[in-house]
């Protein structure tokens with residue numbers, strides 16, 4: 001067997017292990033469990049079905065949409081509405097004052113990128129409860145950043161980590177354990193330990209990608225997941241939906257997917273990192289003739305948008321193009337064997 005075939009086999013084994021973990025957790029006890037039988041119109045059968053589909057808490061139900069709940073629990077939409085309303089009544093979903101919002105903002109944690117200037121650009125790092133999107137051409141370091149974050153999230157808070165683990169949804173088969181080892185060694189971490197805390201799931205098509213995110217809520221608390229990576233967000237969508245006729249379907253599905261991710265970020269106060277590709281804009285004469293794909297939906301749902309561009313040698317230009325609270329700006333980082341570092 002050649003080296004690369006061996007490596008692929010190893011990767012495949014690791015991914016299969018992770019998928020097993022994801023499905024196994026269904027059988028284990030959930031941490032975030034409420035008494036669903038207490039809800040209106042919620043018989044024992046419905047409770048079982050809801051739990052099977054990951055709706056184990058009032059919060060998960062309160063933020064779900066009736067169509068999906070009706071579908072998964074095989075009940076009518078009116079009943080689903082009643083259940084959701086019941087769940088909403090049981091949690092505090094009212095308005096908050098600006099002061100409360102400020103308090104909530106203080107609970108936001110920041111995950112280090114590995115580069116001080118990149119962190120500064122982001123106001124301290126990638127935020128929890130937010131989606132951060134990096135887009136750029138091939139080789140611009142989107143996947144390198146994904147690997148780096150997967151290592152950094154495990155660091156103690158004093159070192160810019162979130163003391164948690166990571167769910168890595170890999171759509172392009174570009175997750176490389178060897179690369180994690182290099183980055184972990186650079187931080188003098190136990191490489192096996194670091195790898196054990198990264199749950200890789202290979203998504204084979206866009207439906208599978210959606211399913212993995214839907215299933216994610218079953219393992220987030222149990223596996224102490226603090227970061228979800230989707231690398232790349234658009235690859236499957238791009239290849240499966242060709243031609244304008246299917247564009248509306250694609251956008252609908254993409255919208256659902258992004259909102260699901262956003263909900264996970266909000267509910268569990270975790271960091272979401274997605275990568276995106278670019279396409280050429282043929283009508284641009286001046287400036288950079290590329291733009292992110294996925295249309296307005298991704299742009300509007302991502303909390304932070306970063307454009308990455310190759311520069312000389314191992315340098316990458318990092319440009320913050322959209323943020324709700326930070327000025328646009330740019331910096332330069334270096335991609336080395338050790339990972340993402342300052343210029």
Ligand SMILES: Nc1ncnc2c1ncn2[C@@H]1O[C@H](COP(=O)(O)OP(=O)(O)OP(=O)(O)O)[C@@H](O)[C@H]1O
Nearest residue numbers: 136137138139140141142143144145182335336337
């Ligand atoms: N071990 C390493 N040491 C140093 N640099 C590396 C190493 N591995 C990869 N790189 C750098 O990272 C680049 C690949 O970046 P990356 O895979 O993140 O691109 P990407 O933006 O994800 O592209 P794509 O759109 O193809 O997915 C390589 O071209 C190389 O410059």
Ligand SMILES: [Mg+2]
Nearest residue numbers: 142143174231
């Ligand atoms: Mg990549």
